[in-house]
Amino acid sequence: MFVVVHSEFVASIQKCFQVVLAAIIALLSLIDNFQRQWDVGSAFFVELAVKKLRQPSTGFLVKKKQEEWWIILNIDINDLPLHASICANHFHKSDLIEGKRTQLKHSAVPSVEPLRQTDDSSDEENEINLAQEIAL
Known part of the structure; x- marks a missing residue:
């Protein structure tokens, strides 16, 4: 037995x-x-308001290669390093309206800079401005 x-x-x-x-x-x-x-090298930690949600959302903003779509991974900043949580919401970059962006670095304190308010400009101008801000 x-x-x-x-x-x-x-x-x-x-x-x-x-x-x-x-x-x-x-x-x-x-x-x-x-x-x-996904172009993981262009990931940014973001706290922003999204038009579709009408509420603050926290996560990572990542540009998809060759396309204009972005992905927000809803994980806590304390959960770093990112462990491939694929549960995500997809938004077009014109849906991002305000907030602050923190570039992910391996240093202790990342730099923080504001995102532009995008409601008062044309969509094409918004895309150019956001691309320039992210390139910085």
């Missing part, structure tokens, strides 16, 4: 290990996909 319980226990441990291993492999695949599709 003890041998049967022992073999069932070992089988359940092996099954758990296989599930964890499969999850790790899937996560690594997601991270690889994420890094290929």
Whole structure:
């Protein structure tokens, strides 16, 4: 009887290990996909108001390569370094209206600068201004 319980226990441990291993492999695949599709080097920590939400949102602003879409990863600044949380909301950069932007650095205190108010300009001018601000 003890041998049967022992073999069932070992089988359940092996099954758990296989599930964890499969999850790790899937996560690594997601991270690889994420890094290929998104320009992670242009990530900025942002606190901003988003027109679609009408409330403050905190997360990371990342420019998708070759496109005008941005991604806000709703994770806490205390959860750094970013651990590939793909749960995200997509917004066009014209949806960003105000707030402050902090460029992510490995130093202790990152610099903070305000985002421009974008409601009083044309969309094309907003895109140029935001691109110039991010390039700084």
